[in-house]
Amino acid sequence: xxxxKHRASELCRNGISRAASSVGVLSGMGKIFDTExxxxxxxTTPVKDVDVFIxxxxxxxxxxxxxxxxxxxxxxxxxxxxxxxxxxxxxSMLICPDLNIHVVFWFLMDFPVIVFFLVxxxxxxxxxxxxxxxxxxxxxxxDQTDETTKSEGIAGLPTIVANASELLVxxxxxxxxRLWCNxxxxxxxxxxxxxxxxxxxxxxTPWLLTTMLLSYVSARLTSAFFEFDPSFIVDNxxxxxxxxxxxxxxxxxxxxxxxxxxxxxxxxxxPPMLVGLVSFRKKLAGHxxxxxxxxxxxxxxxxxAVENDRFVIEAQVAELFDGLEEPIIAVPIExxxxxxxxxxxxxxxxxxxxxxxVRSVTGFANHDDCLEEFNKYVQGPLRDAVVEDLGDxxxxxxxxxxxxxxxxxxxxxxxxxxxxxxxxxxxxRSAVEYAAVSFIEIIFFMVVSPAAFPWLLRSVKYLDxxxxxxxxxxxxxxxxxxxxxxxxxxxxxxxAALLDSFIIARQPIWLCFFVLAVLAAIFQHxxxxxxxxxxxxxxxxxxxx
Numbered sequence: 136x137x138x139x140k141h142r143a144s145e146l147c148r149n150g151i152s153r154a155a156s157s158v159g160v161l162s163g164m165g166k167i168f169d170t171e172x173x174x175x176x177x178x179t180t181p182v183k184d185v186d187v188f189i190x191x192x193x194x195x196x197x198x199x200x201x202x203x204x205x206x207x208x209x210x211x212x213x214x215x216x217x218x219x220x221x222x223x224x225x226x227s228m229l230i231c232p233d234l235n236i237h238v239v240f241w242f243l244m245d246f247p248v249i250v251f252f253l254v255x256x257x258x259x260x261x262x263x264x265x266x267x268x269x270x271x272x273x274x275x276x277x278d279q280t281d282e283t284t285k286s287e288g289i290a291g292l293p294t295i296v297a298n299a300s301e302l303l304v305x306x307x308x309x310x311x312x313r314l315w316c317n318x319x320x321x322x323x324x325x326x327x328x329x330x331x332x333x334x335x336x337x338x339x340t341p342w343l344l345t346t347m348l349l350s351y352v353s354a355r356l357t358s359a360f361f362e363f364d365p366s367f368i369v370d371n372x373x374x375x376x377x378x379x380x381x382x383x384x385x386x387x388x389x390x391x392x393x394x395x396x397x398x399x400x401x402x403x404x405x406p407p408m409l410v411g412l413v414s415f416r417k418k419l420a421g422h423x424x425x426x427x428x429x430x431x432x433x434x435x436x437x438x439x440a441v442e443n444d445r446f447v448i449e450a451q452v453a454e455l456f457d458g459l460e461e462p463i464i465a466v467p468i469e470x471x472x473x474x475x476x477x478x479x480x481x482x483x484x485x486x487x488x489x490x491x492x493v494r495s496v497t498g499f500a501n502h503d504d505c506l507e508e509f510n511k512y513v514q515g516p517l518r519d520a521v522v523e524d525l526g527d528x529x530x531x532x533x534x535x536x537x538x539x540x541x542x543x544x545x546x547x548x549x550x551x552x553x554x555x556x557x558x559x560x561x562x563x564r565s566a567v568e569y570a571a572v573s574f575i576e577i578i579f580f581m582v583v584s585p586a587a588f589p590w591l592l593r594s595v596k597y598l599d600x601x602x603x604x605x606x607x608x609x610x611x612x613x614x615x616x617x618x619x620x621x622x623x624x625x626x627x628x629x630x631a632a633l634l635d636s637f638i639i640a641r642q643p644i645w646l647c648f649f650v651l652a653v654l655a656a657i658f659q660h661x662x663x664x665x666x667x668x669x670x671x672x673x674x675x676x677x678x679x680x
Contacts, residue, residue, distance in 0.1 A: 142294040144183055151284075151291045152298075153179040153276045154186075154269035157208055157259040165201025167275045174275040186268035187333075188299035190319045194309040195337055202340040203305050207333065208268070209258035214538060216258075217251040221545070228552060236553055240358045243552065244545040248351050255344075271295055293451065296322040301331045308421065311428040311513075314437035318448045321434075321509055325455045329520050336525070338421045342414040343539055346588075349406035351542035356403045358546055361553070386636035386645050393628040400624055401617070407539075408616045411588060415595045422528045429518040434506050453505035456512070529593050533664040536585030544584065547577050562639035572638055576631045583630075583656050587623045589663045591616055626656065 146152035159178045166172045170193060187207075191200060224242045228234070234242070259267055270276075277288035296302070302323040310316050323332065434452060439445045526532070551573040554561065558569035594615040602608040630652040637645035 142291070146291045146294055147181050147183045149287070150181045151287050152182055152184075152295050153288075154182040154271055155179045155275050157204075157267040157270065159275065160189075160270045160272060161201065161204055161208075161259055165197055165204065167272055168197040168200040174272075174279065176275065176278045176280070179276050182269055184298035184300065185271040185295060186299070187301045187303050188271045188296055188319070188323070189273075189303045189305070190316055190323075191305040192307060192309045192313050192316055194313075195305065195307040199307075199337040199341065200305055202344065203335045203337055205256055205258075206340040206343075207303055207335055209255050210538075212258045212262075213251045213254040216254040217247045217541075220247040220250040225548065232555075236362055236549070239552055240362070240546075240549045243549045244354055244358065244542075247545055248347075248542050251347075271299065292319070293322050297326040299323065299327075301333050302327070303333045303335065305337055306334055306421075306425055307337045308424040308428065311432055312436075312438050314434070314439040314445060314448055317434050317437050317509075318452060320513075321452045321455050324512065324517065329517065334521060334525070336418075336421055336425065338414070338418050339535070342410075342418060343535060345410050345414065346407050346539040347542055349410055350540055352406050353403040354543045354546035357400070357543075358549065360399070360403075361550055382636070382640035382642040382645075385640050386632070386642070389636050390629055390632040393632040394625060397621070397624045397628045401621055404543075404620045404624065407543075408587075408591070408620050409613075411591050412595060412612045412616050415592045416599065418531075418592065419528060419596055419599065422525070426518065426522070426528065429513055429521070432513040433510050449506060450502070452509055453502050456505045456508040529589065529596055531589050531592060533585055533660070536588045536664075537581060539588065540584045541581075544577065544581055547573075547580065551577075562635070568638065572634060575634060576627075579630050579653070579656065580627045582660060583626050584623060586659055586663055587620050590619045590623070594619060626652070630656070 153176075155178060159175075160167060163172075167174045168191075189204075221243075224246055227242060228239065254261060278284040296319050302319070304310065304320070434449065439448070551570075555566060555569065558566050561569065563569040563572070595612060598608055598611050598615065602611060630649060633645050633649040633652055636642070637649060
């Protein structure tokens with residue numbers, strides 16, 4: 136390990152250790168991940184260390200890797216840009232309050248979604264590479280046209296990995312089966328630990344982008360329906376029985392009316408629900424394969440394109456996990472004249488034959504035992520850290536679910552804005568009260584609506600375990616999906632009706648019911664996104680999201 140760390144300057148001087156910019160990696164929509172294309176080696180520059188080393192299997196597709204890099208680089212920036220555009224568009228409405236409803240929908244709903252997708256795919260260009268990172272990708276940073284340079288680049292790979300700040304793993308079912316991938320992983324975790332390991336499952340980004348797009352389609356359908364019949368959503372509550380009399384009857388009427396509206400909303404929720412039924416099967420299979428491959432991991436069973444490389448790679452993995460470079464005991468010593476000599480002795484790297492001799496004499500682990508130590512590391516600490524961060528098979532992060540459903544949430548502000556002149560007819564005592572209640576209802580919706588995705592994921596898993604693929608399974612899945620989205624929408628509409636009933640009728644009983652609804656939503660949120668997700672430790676695997 137020490138000799139790999141110390142060779143970085145030498146490889147940089149010789150032009151072997153190189154890095155590419157984020158723009159270079161994503162140019163041509165990720166053409167460097169296409170096995171049939173020729174990467175431009177001249178676009179890379181010599182470096183002593185790289186920010187991100189991309190570890191991947193060539194059996195997975197180009198487009199999955201392209202969007203995965205976009206996700207790693209730009210999802211945070213794209214989310215911030217979308218939120219900033221929401222604030223900007225809302226502020227613009229205060230300056231120009233009497234815009235046409237079509238323009239309002241464009242400003243408050245379409246504009247933020249467009250900003251997100253633009254920054255997600257082109258953030259590295261929009262920022263002119265100011266925050267760009269230096270990447271190492273095999274086809275781009277190793278000269279493919281000169282066999283001598285190519286061999287030197289491959290030989291220097293351990294040094295490049297050991298000196299990388301982060302290891303970006305594109306995880307698919309074949310990753311653990313590739314010996315070179317295992318080698319890269321072993322070097323990085325031994326030199327840097329798990330904290331700077333970034334793992335992106337290749338199923339995640341396509342699902343997120345597709346669901347966001349279909350969520351936007353649902354929002355667009357809602358807006359079209361509203362523009363056609365504004366009274367459908369913005370109703371005069373004074374027509375309900377008890378608006379000026381029996382508060383209980385009024386509240387029940389409002390809950391019933393909102394529940395009926397909920398059924399129409401369900402038509403608009405169909406697109407993301409249907410894509411979830413299809414993509415979650417892939418997620419379940421991918422996540423299950425990932426955890427099972429870690430459970431049964433054995434580096435000796437990994438495939439190697441050039442079988443002659445196996446002995447060399449396994450020997451270096453064994454060297455990493457033989458324990459000879461691990462400190463056994465540390466005692467304070469006085470600084471003296473022999474310190475430099477002692478440090479030189481410590482820094483001397485043993486040859487392979489010397490290591491074998493030391494192992495046999497001192498009782499350190501033999502070759503197979505060293506490989507088994509790496510197997511145990513993957514099966515234990517690495518797997519545990521992945522579960523801590525990504526969850527189990529049926530888990531999905533709240534931040535991802537919230538982002539997936541956010542375009543549909545953006546349909547709420549234009550509808551609320553359109554009803555600002557009718558607050559008195561709606562039963563509110565002031566425009567400020569109307570705005571405050573609407574804001575609370577949007578926050579409640581943002582807490583509850585993402586719950587549809589983990590519920591749907593669990594139902595897909597349950598049905599897959601009990602039914603064979605076919606018409607019956609598809610029908611049952613559609614029925615479960617429809618029921619789940621209906622219940623989630625009903626949660627939101629009921630809470631909105633309870634809060635509106637309290638504000639309009641001024642009866643404390645409705646406030647109590649609303650508080651109970653909030654507590655139920657918090658409990659549901661904890662069970663789906665909190666329970667079982669242990670607090671991240673210092674050995675966590677980092678993921679983007």
